[in-house]
Amino acid sequence: MFITKILLIEDDTTLNYYLSDLLKSSGYLVEQCFDGINGLALAQTQQHQLILLDKMLPKLDGVSLLKTLRETSQQPVIMISAKGAEEERIIGLTHGADDYIAKPFNSQELLLRIEGLLRRSQAHTQVNKQIEISIDGLTLNSAKQKISVNNQNVEFTTIQFKLLWELMSQPNKTVSKADLYQAVLNKKLGAYDRSLDMHLSRVRRKLNEANWLGERLQTVHGKGYCFK
Incomplete structure (x- = not known):
């Protein structure tokens, strides 16, 4: 037992x-x-x-x-x-x-x-048996909690890693804000809570700074977010 x-x-x-x-x-x-x-x-x-x-x-x-x-x-x-x-x-x-x-x-x-x-x-x-996701040079390793762009490590917080992992593991699918709040922040979506938007903005900026197109993390207004 x-x-x-x-x-x-x-x-x-x-x-x-x-x-x-x-x-x-x-x-x-x-x-x-x-x-x-x-x-x-x-x-x-x-x-x-x-x-x-x-x-x-x-x-x-x-x-x-x-x-x-x-x-x-x-x-x-x-x-x-x-x-x-x-x-x-x-x-x-x-x-x-x-x-x-x-x-x-x-x-x-x-x-x-x-x-x-x-x-x-x-x-x-x-x-979730998948340990690594790699799309167009952007690689996430869940075992090591590491993110790299073209084999160069990029620093992300745990929440940012979780957010990017959730979206990259479901490419071209709109993931609702409610589902992401529960999976990433472990709480329910509040009517005026913009914390996930803030985290997504920071992820985009870090990807852009690493010469990867952060705009591929798209906001689907009124629904959620999508990785294209």
């Missing part, structure tokens, strides 16, 4: 043990850690199906830990923070968090978010 293993990185001892007991009672195997340095070492050397990561940690903060981890691993990560401001959530997601929950949070909501992220991660692993 397969048991899901979760790495819990939280420096608040009381909360760490509370969450550990909550997760264990829900059938998960839990590995506890209380600081960023040891948390990063465990994340890099052990295989976990999900990581619960506090943003404010001693020795190495959660965002720095996540940035380093994303250089080599795409393990699902839910970031936990005492700060619920929108900019804090965006910082976490920009640097590679798959989800974000602010303290104080409802235990049932946390468990549902964990279940949802694990379900999406497992489905993605089963369905």
Whole structure:
């Protein structure tokens, strides 16, 4: 029988043990850690199906830990923070968090978010066996999270990589904004939310700067985006 293993990185001892007991009672195997340095070492050397990561940690903060981890691993990560401001959530997601929950949070909501992220991660692993996409000199490697133009590496954030991957893996197909928000930003599309437009604009600019035609990422007004 397969048991899901979760790495819990939280420096608040009381909360760490509370969450550990909550997760264990829900059938998960839990590995506890209380600081960023040891948390990063465990994340890099052990295989976990999900990581619960506090943003404010001693020795190495959660965002720095996540940035380093994303250089080599795409393990699902839910970031936990005492700060619920929108900019804090965006910082976490920009640097590679798959989800974000602010303290104080409802235990049932946390468990549902964990279940949802694990379900999406497992489905993605089963369905998306493609590791590399290459079109006209633009190459994306999902295992290494690398993007290159004519064999020259180009720096992209995790969100930008996800956005470009989603569009390039479905060429000439209009992908709805709602689907992209869920797949790339892990949230529902808001009526006045323009964050995906901002990310797409930056991807276009970086491609143009690398002498690749960024305008091939087209906006289909009222519907979504399309890679031509």
